[in-house]
Amino acid sequence: MTDVHQHAAPTRRQMLTRIGLLAGSAGLYQAMTSMGHAMGTDFKGSPDLKGAKKGTRVVILGSGLAGMLAAYELRKAGYAVQIIEYQNRAGGRNITLRGGDVVNELGGYTQKVGFAPGNYINPGPWRIPYHHQGLLHYCQEFGVALEPFVELNHNSYLHSSAMFGGKPVRYRDYASDFTGYTAELLAKAIDQHKLDDVMSKDEREHVGAAMRGWAGLENNGAWVKGVRSSLRRGFERPQGGGIDGEPIPSDLLPRDEIMKSGLWQFMSFHERLDMQTTMFQPVGGMDNIGKGFIKQVHDLITLNCKVTAIHQDDHGVKVSYADMAHGGAMREVEADYCVCTIPLPVLSQLDVQVSGPLKAAISAVPYASSVKLGLEFKRRFWEQDEQIYGGISFTDQPISQISYPSGGIFSKGPGVLLGGYMFGPAAYDFAGMTPEQRVQAGIEQGLKIHPQYREEFSNGVGFAWSRMPWTLGCCSMWSEQARKQHYKALVTMDNRIVLAGEHASYVGCWQEGAILSSLAAITSLHKRAIGAA
Amino acid sequence: MRSYLLAALAVAATAVPVLTAGQAHADSASSVVGRVQPLNTGAAVYEHVCQGCHMPGGKGAAGASSGFPAFAGDGRLQSAGYPVYMVLNGRAGMPWFAGMLSDKQIADVVNYIRTSFGNHFDGTVKPEDVAKMRQPVQMEEQ
Numbered sequence: 001m002t003d004v005h006q007h008a009a010p011t012r013r014q015m016l017t018r019i020g021l022l023a024g025s026a027g028l029y030q031a032m033t034s035m036g037h038a039m040g041t042d043f044k045g046s047p048d049l050k051g052a053k054k055g056t057r058v059v060i061l062g063s064g065l066a067g068m069l070a071a072y073e074l075r076k077a078g079y080a081v082q083i084i085e086y087q088n089r090a091g092g093r094n095i096t097l098r099g100g101d102v103v104n105e106l107g108g109y110t111q112k113v114g115f116a117p118g119n120y121i122n123p124g125p126w127r128i129p130y131h132h133q134g135l136l137h138y139c140q141e142f143g144v145a146l147e148p149f150v151e152l153n154h155n156s157y158l159h160s161s162a163m164f165g166g167k168p169v170r171y172r173d174y175a176s177d178f179t180g181y182t183a184e185l186l187a188k189a190i191d192q193h194k195l196d197d198v199m200s201k202d203e204r205e206h207v208g209a210a211m212r213g214w215a216g217l218e219n220n221g222a223w224v225k226g227v228r229s230s231l232r233r234g235f236e237r238p239q240g241g242g243i244d245g246e247p248i249p250s251d252l253l254p255r256d257e258i259m260k261s262g263l264w265q266f267m268s269f270h271e272r273l274d275m276q277t278t279m280f281q282p283v284g285g286m287d288n289i290g291k292g293f294i295k296q297v298h299d300l301i302t303l304n305c306k307v308t309a310i311h312q313d314d315h316g317v318k319v320s321y322a323d324m325a326h327g328g329a330m331r332e333v334e335a336d337y338c339v340c341t342i343p344l345p346v347l348s349q350l351d352v353q354v355s356g357p358l359k360a361a362i363s364a365v366p367y368a369s370s371v372k373l374g375l376e377f378k379r380r381f382w383e384q385d386e387q388i389y390g391g392i393s394f395t396d397q398p399i400s401q402i403s404y405p406s407g408g409i410f411s412k413g414p415g416v417l418l419g420g421y422m423f424g425p426a427a428y429d430f431a432g433m434t435p436e437q438r439v440q441a442g443i444e445q446g447l448k449i450h451p452q453y454r455e456e457f458s459n460g461v462g463f464a465w466s467r468m469p470w471t472l473g474c475c476s477m478w479s480e481q482a483r484k485q486h487y488k489a490l491v492t493m494d495n496r497i498v499l500a501g502e503h504a505s506y507v508g509c510w511q512e513g514a515i516l517s518s519l520a521a522i523t524s525l526h527k528r529a530i531g532a533a
Numbered sequence: 534m535r536s537y538l539l540a541a542l543a544v545a546a547t548a549v550p551v552l553t554a555g556q557a558h559a560d561s562a563s564s565v566v567g568r569v570q571p572l573n574t575g576a577a578v579y580e581h582v583c584q585g586c587h588m589p590g591g592k593g594a595a596g597a598s599s600g601f602p603a604f605a606g607d608g609r610l611q612s613a614g615y616p617v618y619m620v621l622n623g624r625a626g627m628p629w630f631a632g633m634l635s636d637k638q639i640a641d642v643v644n645y646i647r648t649s650f651g652n653h654f655d656g657t658v659k660p661e662d663v664a665k666m667r668q669p670v671q672m673e674e675q
Contacts, residue, residue: 086597106586106594106601306597342597345626349598366628369585425633429570431585466586469596472626479629480673508675 043134043512047519049077049526056080056529059319059333061310062341063301064092065511066500066518068293069138070339071300074522079529083297084305084321084333086470090298091290092341093124093471094511097374097461098285103435105467111435114376114459118408119416121374122286123463124474125511126403126418127151127279132512134519135289136280142292149279150406152270153391159449160396163261164253168393168449171266173253176216176233178264180223181255183215191221225249266394274510281406289511305331309351310338312496337525341501341518343367345472354494361486365503367473368423369466371430373399373442375419377456382417383409385452397445398426414458419446423474431464438462476503491517493524575645578638582630583646591650601626605650613658616643617666629670636660636667 056079060067063085071081083090097103099115115121127149128135139146154175157168189195190208199207208221216232217223230236230249237248258264269275282288294301304324311318317338322328340347348363382388382404390406399420408415419442422430430438439460447453465474478487491504500514500521507513570581579591586601588594593603609615620639623629630639640658647654 106596107588107592346596346598348625349600363625366623366626368628425570425582428583428585429581432580432583432589464585467594469594469600472586472596472598472600473628477628478673480671481669483673 042516043137043519045137047073047523047526049073049522051530052078052526053529054078056337057316057335058082058337058339058525059084059317059335060300060339060341061307061319062086062092062343062501063090063294063297063303064341064501064514065094065135065290065293066502066514066521067092067339067341068290068297068301069515069518070341070500070522071297072293073519074339074525075297075300077526081297081300082333082335083301084307084319085301085303086306086342088303090294090301090303091287093475094287094290095124096120096122096285096287097463103461103463104469105435105464106469107467109435109467111461113374113461115374115416116376116414116458119376119414120285121372121416121418121461121463122281123372123374123461123465125286127281128511129274129276130278130280131273132507132510132515134515135512138515139282139289139292142289142296144289144292145283146280147283147407149281150390150404151275151277151279151392153388153404155386155388156391156404157388157393157449158261158263158266158395159393160261160263161448162396163257163263166448168395169253169263170234171393173233173250174258174263175267176229177223177253177255177258178267179215180217180229180232180252181258183211183217184221184223187211187217187221223252225252262396263394269394283407307342307350309353310340310497311351311353312338317496336496337529338497339518339521339525340497340499341514343471343473343501344476344503346470352497354497355489357486357489358492358494358499361482361490362499364482364486365476365478365490367466367471367475367503368477368509369427369431369464370474371420371422371427371438371462371464373419373421373438373460373462374416375439375442375446375453375460376414376416376458377452378414378458379456380411380415381452381456382450383415386450393449395445395449397448398422398429399442399445400426402446402449417446419443419460427464427466427474430462431466433462435462435464438464475509478508491520493521493528496528498522498525572634572638575641575643576649578634578642579645579649582634583642586626591646603650604646605652607652610647610652610654613643613647613654613656613662614666616646617658617663621663621666622668622670631667631670632672636663639663 058074058079058081060071060081060083063083067083071083075081097113098120099113099117101113103111154172156171158171158174159168187208190204212221216228218228223229226249234250235247236250239247306322306324307319308322309320317335319333321331323331344362344365345367388404389409390404392401392403394401401421403418405415439462443453443457465471490499498521500518502508502510502513505513505517507516570577572578572581591604594600617639619627621631637660640660640663643658
């Protein structure tokens with residue numbers, strides 16, 4: 001082993017230069033990241049749009065985050081910008097439901113949200129990874145207050161209908177036992193010399209020590225009922241004071257059920273880069289981000305415009321729309337360039353004058369179906385009865401999860417849970433129900449985890465994204481085949497038209513995708529406009 | 534996302550709910566399939582998969598664009614190959630179901646749509662017909 005103290009320590013710059021020479025720029029980037037310089041995101045700061053010809057007209061279709069960000073940055077650069085929006089509100093999928101809000105969906109179903117003042121549900125995006133630096137940058141620039149979002153809660157539940165008697169178990173108990181049993185097996189294999197052919201004696205000792213320490217095994221390598229295991233999974237009778245203060249250790253869950261239940265996938269879930277701590281949410285509802293953007297560009301937005309055609313030629317772009325605020329009167333807007341953020345399921349059905357490859361790309365990316373349930377209860381029983389403060393319980397039932405609010409913890413009065421969050425088959429199924437049936441199914445399934453549902457339920461809302469007239473789905477669903485064949489065409493400026501939105505990114509279904517895609521789109525547009533591309 | 538498609542296949546094949554490991558789709562957090570409906574008939578597939586968009590009774594619905602097509606009297610259903618292709622591969626707002634539905638389920642639902650809602654199109658699709666039309670469509674890993 002080299003004694004590092006024999007040499008003068010290299011400066012950080014010297015070190016980086018050496019790494020850069022030896023490992024190339026990829027190595028340099030990696031080293032910089034580990035030394036705290038680069039960030040884990042593609043965000044490179046506000047775009048450089050210098051040299052714009054003042055007054056060049058840009059029409060932006062859609063006032064979600066991608067559209068509003070494009071408007072904000074392009075106006076700052078000197079462009080003459082306007083946004084036209086289909087809905088009677090700006091913000092797009094950045095949306096929050098509160099008491100009094102009305103949800104209209106395809107098929108004519110209407111829900112009026114009955115939540116108490118201060119309560120809300122985010123039917124769309126609801127959490128922000130710390131490395132989504134583009135979105136976080138603009139939140140700070142626009143003064144949007146953020147607070148931690150509790151993703152992982154050791155005291156939440158994991159529920160398998162077929163294991164542990166169909167009863168929910170605490171995440172803490174399950175995770176401790178899963179880790180304990182797994183480490184025990186590996187420690188045992190080492191002790192019984194079953195791994196001698198793959199590890200040297202030294203390494204066997206290191207791994208054995210790691211297993212015992214990492215999982216909290218007994219000194220002999222066993223995961224068994226006792227004080228040590230209970231210091232992870234909790235005691236049958238908790239540590240106390242006075243004469244009865246001595247704790248009683250808790251029983252372990254059976255190993256075969258731990259493994260067979262498959263609930264480990266929810267441990268793995270929180271380890272995904274997208275779900276790692278620290279996550280954030282806006283204080284008071286996700287739409288406070290939208291409101292922050294709206295404050296910057298509200299004077300540029302015209303609501304209630306139903307786009308029917310997007311045409312272009314050598315001189316400019318012409319967008320036709322029905323002015324829904326004036327009896328559907330047909331109007332046109334002309335501009336030099338167009339940033340189109342219309343969701344692809346809608347855009348694919350409009351008269352859009354673009355090249356064949358872009359047209360094909362627009363039709364190649366369907367949107368996933370997703371359903372969220374917002375359930376209000378008379379009191380925060382999950383906090384008061386069960387000491388669950390934020391986080392998520394997972395279940396193998398169709399509702400898939402119950403998430404507890406990260407805001408307003410310890411407050412009195414009614415509280416709102418995310419009573420179900422579905423993608424895939426369960427989302428198709430729930431979307432096909434009436435709103436009342438969705439809420440009813442959410443209550444029935446939730447009862448398996450929280451019997452208090454019966455007594456405490458007050459009102460609920462079931463939000464099905466595929467029934468939203470303005471998106472016809474939740475967010476882009478890229479197949480491997482479509483990505484290979486169509487992505488480049490989708491994000492390449494087509495004469496005077498460029499697409500933006502989460503669908504035009506590799507960060508699909510996240511707001512960060514909308515931000516990064518919008519910045520890429522307006523950078524392309526700017527280069528085209530100043531004649532550099 | 535990909536994983537729930539696989540899990541749905543497992544359910545279809547064995548009729549035993551199987552919980553599989555999950556890669557969630559972006560912000561889905563939904564790496565679990567749960568107990569999916571058995572979907573043993575065309576009517577069941579329609580109710581639990583299709584009607585979320587195409588509406589009860591195959592009525593369809595229009596939104597910011599023409600929206601989701603209605604099935605009653607839809608001339609494009611004349612050739613059974615068209616709906617089979619659409620269900621397998623998707624197009625525009627229609628997702629692909631190649632990974633989620635079996636050959637039999639797709640044949641069942643196509644036959645159901647072509648003979649319901651006032652439709653009386655000739656010919657019956659068999660699972661073998663669906664099998665022949667399959668081409669690879671995989672959700673990309675997220």
